[in-house]
Amino acid sequence: MYMAIFILFAIMSIAGAIMVITLKSPVSSAIALIFVLCCIAGLFALMGALFMAALQVIVYAGAIMVLFLFIIMLLNLKDEILGEDEKKVTRVFGSILGIAFLLEIGFFVRRALTVGSESLMYPVPEQFASIEVISTGLFTKFLFAFEITSVLLLVAIIGAIMLSKGEGKTEY
């Protein structure tokens, strides 16, 4: 049963990811990406990382995708602006590189399964990524990382306003 659900989510997320990069309209791509993110949330949940699954939906599928859609609408790029000439070259070159990277990682993972230590074969620990473990780690061992995140968010807030808020007249 577990395996079946896993395979279902895995296939759906890969199919969704392929749709993201092949669909014509950027808005459809964004919707497909939401679907991928929901499937990944499902994968997290299967491993018992329920908090991560919830975050995936709240932050990625919720907030970040809203931002994506706004940016798509802000740019509102049309085919005639993008131009056709270099599209094909980048596409071919990009897919070659992408496939090479995929094969490389596949090769490494395969080798790790055969020659490497058995560390890959651990079953998922009982408390894996439960909210208990995450919060304890975040507020004790990784306390500094937590605090510095606020600095990062602060810089991001100021940067967003600095770049998008025109002085006086709005220019768009």
Place this chain on the structure above:
Amino acid sequence: MIEAYFPIFVLFIFALITPVVMLLIPKIVAKREPTPIKDAAYECGIPAEGDARERFPIKFYLIAILFLLFDLEAVFLYPWAYIYKKLGLFGLIEMGVFITILLVGYIYVIKKGALKWQ
């Protein structure tokens, strides 16, 4: 433990199937005889002008990204609330520092009028 979440999985599947089916049924069942007038945005009233996909003002983006950033801040509150009692005063100070730093950003947002719609 995860078995308890099976209903959510079922809900997920239903949420997936419902719109797909709803979109498919009219495709199969409905009759389509399009005319230019039927395809117009409004079948009566003022004729449509220009493209529907106008560029959005950057203000929308600004609101979206500010929402995202403060949403991320709020996300950190969930695990904190979960172990707040165990952390005690120490946890309060930790979160106090975090929120104070972001408060500076909030003051900046307010003072620059980034949330004003004009």
Place this chain on the structure above:
Amino acid sequence: MIEIPFINLAVIYPEIAIFTASVIVLLVDLFMKGEKQGTLSTITMLGFAAAAIIASRQWFHFETGFSDALIADNFALVFKLLFCAAGVLTLFLSVHYLNREKIFRGEYFFLILSSTVGMMILASANELITAFLGLEVMSVPLYLLAGYDKKKLLSNEAALKYFLMGAFASGILIYGIAFVYGNLGTTNFDEIYRALQGKTLYGEPLLLLGLGLILIGFSFKTAFVPFHSWVPDVYVGTPTPATAFFSIAPKAAGFAILFRLLFKAFAPMMPDITGILWVLAVLTMFAGNLIAIAQRNIKRMLAYSSIAHAGYILIALTTGTADGAKAAILYLLAYTAMNVGAFGIVILLGREGEKDLSIAGYSGLSRRHPIAAAAMALFMFSLAGIPPTAGFIGKFYIFRGAVSAGFIWLAILGVVNSLISVYYYLRVIVIMYMKPEAESDRVITYPLSLMVAIILAAWGTVQIGIFPNSWLNLVRDSVSGFF
């Protein structure tokens, strides 16, 4: 009840000082009316000074804190001092420039300060997640600085390119961290070192993949070839003082974390990766120097020259010895002085709207502006590595370290590259001194702040070049406890 972790705030006192200054700058900018540039730059300066004083007082304290996520050994402190120096010099470069280009805004100082916070964290980081966050805190303000001149198309292009490349590099980096964590079960450098005992890199494919991705991630930031493609456009589009800052501080921070990562955490794997570093070093030097020859814009030339200089420091990294680390720190100090000087002259000779940046436009400069020409000549000599300047001392110790560690070919290729670089650096001098004067309505004013920066840079260049002993002692102390 959860055990409260060992914190020890002392380890981040310099960061706290800088961050406090940045917040004050932001608030003062928001609430103060009227002319505020003087106040803001004073606060920024005080922040840097406070951080530098704190850092120098922690010398030989070897503080650690936050569950060993951070460490303030001499190695970290010397970099923190370097960032403070770079920040102060950038400040001196900026004041006049921002007025001339009419782009002064309070956020500029905030961005310089908060970026420095990130660099300091990066220099202190003893753990991968902390290092990653430090890198982000450093980079995000840099993206914004690149796009600071919003009205200019080149600046927009610079920001977008830098941001996209940087975001991908961060993605690659975190992917690598995930693989390392998945393989070793820890992100702490000391624990990684312990976990690696008795393992070989090629016996652990996922570790190899993880380390490779991490190296690529940091290589983007330090702009090693072939991860350098963003450098020229970003350097040209960015406001010039910020370009000077880009070429020194983030690069030094990238090297700081690379040294700690490779010499401490992944030390057992070092013999396996010297080959990769060797190739990177040679590629970086040759590409930087050869492309620099063809440049006509001075900022573009300095961009490629900065790539080449990263290549020289990469030689020191490749050796994997204490001598290498010492030479790299010395080189970074020398590079800070001479590069700030060179950019200072570029700002001095430029005009509103970033005009007058072509190298050909400098012809005959020595006759009308002998002081500026002489200073530029000094910095060019130093960048080319001609004695008795800082650049020569830096290169000398790097090549000596490489030879004594047995990397004779690498040292030879380094020397060959130095010779290539002499061509394009000296060309600037030849144009300034031996070409007839160009038709130009160039009027140079000598603003005080800019002169202070150039004089400090010139002093550093000459001081390290002629009296290197005290500096050698400094770098010797700075690696103590590191090996």
